Amino acid sequence: MAKSDDFLVGLEDSKPARNRNKFKKAAAQAHDILPRTLIETIIGAEGIAKISAHKTLCLVVEAPAADWVVPLWKSINEMGEWDFSICRSVASRGKAQDESTVEGLVKALGSGGRAVAISQSPKAVLPPALISAADMIVSLPAPTANVIGKTIEAVTGKLPESLPPTLAAGLGFDEIATCIRQNSTPAECVERLQRASASKRRVEHMGQDVPYVHELHGYGEAQTWALNLVEDLDAWRRGEISLHDIDRNVVLASAPGLGKTTFARSLARSTGLPLITTSVGAWFANSPGYLDSIIKQIDEVFASARAVAPAILFLDECDGIPSRETISPRGADWWLPVIGHLLTVLDGATSDTSNLVVVGATNYAEKLDPAIVRPGRLNRVITIPAPDSEALAGIFRQHLGDDLAGEDLSQIARLAVGNSGAQVAAWVKAARRAARSAKRGMLLRDLMQAVVPDDNRNPELLHRIAVHEAGHAVVGTSVKLGTVTSLTVIERGITGGLTRMDSEEWSITLASIERYVCHVLGGRAAEEAVLGSVGSGSGGDARSDLARATQVLGLVHLGIGMGATLRYHGNAEEVPQLLALNPAVAAKVEADLQRLYARALEICHGEIPVIKAVAKELAERRYLDGERYLEIVAETRSGAKSGVASHG
Template structure:
């Protein structure tokens, strides 16, 4: 801001004050005195100068009410700026005035508000600076006579700062990118005597290197991701109706939680979703907030408020919060850090509640362990819709490979390769694509489909002996599911890796059972489910007098699911030796904690042993049916519908009876 401009501005403010006094009879209000601090402030601090200029503009906009001897002004400061810088500028502007300046706390602590409005409201004129996005004490809200937002980094002020510091002239694009930067970067951008253009060009280059939302459109979110795909299409339609004025914003779901295994591509999905819905993407994480500056509570909260404020400014916007489970649960915090962590959760609750009033902002959290999140964050009204995000199916895997290898997107073999990669996550597919590109790069040519094939370890072809072993295992699951009425077996398959390949899960065989939707389950029904999960291994032991590794080895294995059910029976439903239930007493996702609980371990062990023995006894009595079922399965590789109906115990005798009656 040059001297002539500053003189004219001060004179204009003084003139307006005098007019306001004459019109309103505010004889007790003394006009603010004009001063010439602009040049000196610019040399002292870039941040202080910009805060000073923004405050002068705010005073000019609100000259009449600020002249009132009983004015209470609420001034909202962008989350990227420190309140201390604005306070220092205010002290300079109101140096000779009876104006009290107050910094509003970032959030309400566990002990309550760390500010007493009564102490400040006794003053005649009061200016309260509050960070954008934070909750304001209700007493200040009631007393406020002026509400305004501080417009920092005005293009005129940035250009004036560049001239006063000898940093040169800025173009419109350079001004725009500098205006987006947080306050702590201003000193590095406006170095005295150094061309500001150099820093601005670097910032522009960084912005161009960021992944653009148009790229994310290559990933089709409408299919291949189960519930997440269906939800994405619903959101897209609702947003379009909102844009067309057919739907009120209050009727749009504004909070979602994506949860599922690690590496499934939740971040990439969110980016593609923002592009599909034509929304700005604001992506951050709890750890990014934590790493802001020194990681002190104030620094983290400011980073949090900055993300929400940026989402609001760029609406319609999808605010993506990764690693959402790292926020924790207030009931489980370590006592040493409880106060810090509780205030972080409380502040996030305030931000999420505020989203309802921030039209055009959709908040999407992503995590691996939803049970570790404070229940208040994921209740109705906040991240209320919970969507399971699975490993991608064959169609989605092809889309992901096409995204990372665009030159092969139309190759007819790409879908075939993707279909033969069950169990691979989005991160796995990215690594395969990266390795294929590296091979081509070393040979100084474009990537080919053979480069991708070479990175995939070929599956061993299974001989008839292995196929029969797998068939025995799957037959055990199917027969026990049918006998105990756990559900309806839709299909049973074995994969030889020659003609038949797994496409849904990384397994040698699969039994797909459609479970009925029940209002509740009895203890016996849960026992039956456990017996069904253990029946594959039991069938192997009945036929081979031995069992293989097919029933265990991963978090989705037969034994893992049976164990999880048994733990739930004891800790959640009171089906142990004692019908107790104490919420939060056991963390089911913490394996080591469960292992240390000897009583729980003993009860779970008892359930698993009992149901394994029951499944084995039942299959011992069905040995002939078991063998017949397995032989047919090994022969045809896939059984479903009428093929299964003919193999259930008693089916042959029933058919003969019906024939005789006919």
């Protein structure tokens, strides 16, 4: 059978017909009995007979969860001959796959045949044409204690004396099936189910508010990996591939707030696997912090995951375990046993026999011990990028739900560029709060006010900030650093404005580094050239223009071998301290800063009309995209050539 998330089964007329009035008898094993019992309990013998007797029928079955899809598909295929059969737990990746599915459906039904489709979320996963064609839709809930009791009776020969109402609560199909065994007493089966259910106290269960992986926005390579994982796990459940063939262990890296936890929850819902969430910080919070207690916490977390496997283990803040390459000698005696133990446990958790998907998460991928992310453990680091305007529009729509239905969110998304999905969620909550206070439904202006609040800054300060950002754009363009994508003077925390450029990698050569530094210093140079004085906005913070320029030029002399010596002294974070200890190198960095600032200043003096025009419109509109920036530059230069003043 071809590897696919579809099962397309065309049965030849020459094959003997199966009994359509009852299930085919099979060995009393729970993985066979459990889905049959669930179906029979919900639709009864009459329902089964009705489905089996129909000569032409399109049946859609909604499974309780993704891990039930394949077992139910196998059972329903015992209810008679099906000319078309599809089993899918993840959305198709393109129109071609859906078109192929619909083509098979049309042929089967058009010739008076029978078709069945099974999914845990039919409306989201199956082609709309299939749902529209359904003669019967059967929705199967999670199994009750009664269903599990009948399954135990079928497997062991006896009904349990006691069936707690929450028996097997939170357990998936495989977990229930493996607890109900031949050659066991009913009481032993019940005890296993209760123990497995209790062990899931760490497990997070996904609700309908958690999106599926294919519904996520802005995750790039991480989303591609997750879609592949969902598909491969389905193939594994069907017995088509082994765990060894699945790329299932990675580390997600991003800036804070870009949705690593949301991604893990989405992955759990899409795969139908339980999610066990832990973090290095939690290991310390839940213990006295002694060496043996931390090791015990690690063992407990991984044991809990194994107890409910197949499952997803989400290890957040994994950079909290320091790298052995950078650990201080003073801390080595304490940390080395912890690191070694974690690596040993990871070896077991990522083996082919563990049935675990291990996903790490970090804001600082560069701090991870290389042994953690090597192939065979967590394999590699996947970086989640900051969402672009298209992704932000999707994130807004996701959080808005039914609010602002039909409204164009593209403008708000452009204004939100540079912010995270977490910030989008906060804006939507603020907009809903404003609407509630006004005792009405949400309006687009509520959301706009949350994203772009009123600016109470002094007009003179706002104009200076606009000149500063215009200087960054003009200098960056002049030195051919890249293409301006946006300018904004919308206040975000301590940031009064921001200019974004789509530039090539600037750290390859010394010339490209100097172009970057000119761009960074362009804001200060514009203030001096246009306003006759400079403000404090270029410095004062480790992320400021002066800090970045100093750091980059410091690396030229201290870390990347582009200065007078080849000796490596330290990394970017260590530059300020290294310069303080080395006056000779500090003097060289200062000379480079002065030289490149003079270059930026010269550019700004020659582009004063353009800087003024861009700053004027930026202060008024608060946001300019790259296209409008180029229009202003062209209009201003055209006006200057013709002797006509433009944009003030």
